[in-house]
Amino acid sequence: MMVERSVGTALTRLVGQGVLTEEQRTAVLEAVARERSARASGGRWxxxxxxxxxxxxxLGGIVLLLGSSWEGLDRAAQVTALALVTVVLVAGGLALAGGPRALFPWAGRQATASGQVVPGGPGGVGTGGPDPGGLGGAVATVSGGAGPAVSSGSSVPGAAAHTVPMRLAAALFALTSISVAVLVGTSVDDGGNDTAWTWAATAGAIVAVLAYAALPSLLGLLAIAGFGNAAVAAILDQVSGNGTAIGLGIVVVGAVWFAATRFGFAEPAWAGYAVAIVTALAGAQGVLAEDRMWPGYLLGVLVALVCFALYRRQNHPVLVIGGGIALAVAVSEAVWDWTNGSRSAFVVVLIAGAILLVVGAAVLVRGRD
Structure with a gap:
């Protein structure tokens, strides 16, 4: 497969550079082969x-059961039911993960200083962060091999849990953030006011962060994104009630996502960058919708520039795709507003885009040849 060939090529390059030994390369390839074989097992699937x-x-049965009698319960009974659901989710996650000692796997990265294997990796391979071959995490040190450790600098292991129970546990922990948000919202609800929603979103964001730190997963990453954006928007709405302030706040959240992903705190990296791009663009659109002034266009262009700069250092396709989309949206909206929909301006943008496309494609083809 293409992935296996890219893994082999990357490891061979590291051996040639003296970063890995031949024994370490062989051990990594054997671990990858075992993981692929296990994933292909029909019974496991x-x-x-x-x-x-x-x-x-x-979960659906619990929701249906509660929904059928929810209105007939007083607030104390509702809170109790939600608390029980939360306890069941946490207990189930702990049982599947193998107990509290299996949580917070990123703490095991401290072991790399003494040449030990970072816990959580498949087949004895540490899962420290992004890797070029799709191993699900960077190689830290292979058990039994000599030579320097290899680490990408990531602070959180690869987001994908490497066993079915661990993946299920991570999913349950992520769902806990939803149950806690509903629990808190129900507890403080007073006639459906905005304060209850603010508390609910904030509580959900905090629990989502803790759940992701305990067992990183893609679902946990999405939970943080959803509740984090909702909490920031709700808090700023309560404080200022100004659309521009809310939009700028969401842009700042997007910047935090960019930084967190760049330094390895959000895995998988493609998902972290996707969340960062969508969040920052949503904030820029919020600023634009409020006053239709140049800061909104500038923020869109800034998102594109950040994506292109990061793509120069980290070759993630989502960055160049997201940067292209951000630039297209910002320029198109700016030209439309500043020219009052003039067709001649659209032709200029079209020609400029065509020129850039031809030049870029020509350079890529020439470089390949």
């Missing part, structure tokens, strides 16, 4: 699908 389907049906 059926078991994982059954487990996720069962968890979904169980």
């Amino acid at each position: 059926v078991a994982e699908v059954a487990a996720y389907a069962g968890a979904g049906l169980l």
Whole structure:
């Protein structure tokens, strides 16, 4: 497969550079082969699908049961029911993960200083961060091999848990953020006011961060993104009630996502950058919708420049795609507003885009040849 060839090529390059030994390269390839073989197992696939389907049906049943009698319960009973759901989710996650000692795997990165294997990696390979070959994490040190450790500087292991129980546990922890948000919102609700929503979103964001730190996962990353944006928007709305301030706040959240992903605190990196791009663009659109002035266009262009600069250092396709989209949106909206929809301006933008496309494609083809 293409992934296996890219992994082999990357490891061979590291051996040639003296970063890895030949023994370490062989151990990594064997670990990858074992992981691929395990993933291809039909029985394991059926078991994982059954487990996720069962968890979904169980959650759906709880929602239906509560919904059928929710209005007949007083607030104390509602809070108690939600607290029980939260406890069940946390207990289930702990049981599947193997107990509290299995949580917060990023703390194990301290072991790399003494040449030990970072816990959590498949087949004895540490999962420290982004890697060129799709191993699910960077190679730290292979057990039994000599030579320097290899680390990408990531502070959080690869977001994908490497066993079915761990993935299920991470999903349950992520769902806990939803149950806690509803629990807090119900507890402080007073006639459906905005304060209850603010507290609910803030509580959900805090629990989502803790859940992701305990067991990193893609679902946990999305939970942080959803509740984080909602909490910031709700808080700024309560404080200022100004659309521009809310938009700028969301842009700042997007900048935090860019930084967190760049320094390895959000994995997988493609998902972290995707969240950063969408969040920052949403904030820029919020600023633009409020006053239709140049700061909104400038923020869109700034998002594009950040994406292109990061793509220069980290070759993630989502960055160049996101940067292109951000630039197209910002320039198109600016030209439309500043020219009052003039067709001649559209032609100029079209010609400029065509020239850039031809020049870029020519350089790429020439470089390939």
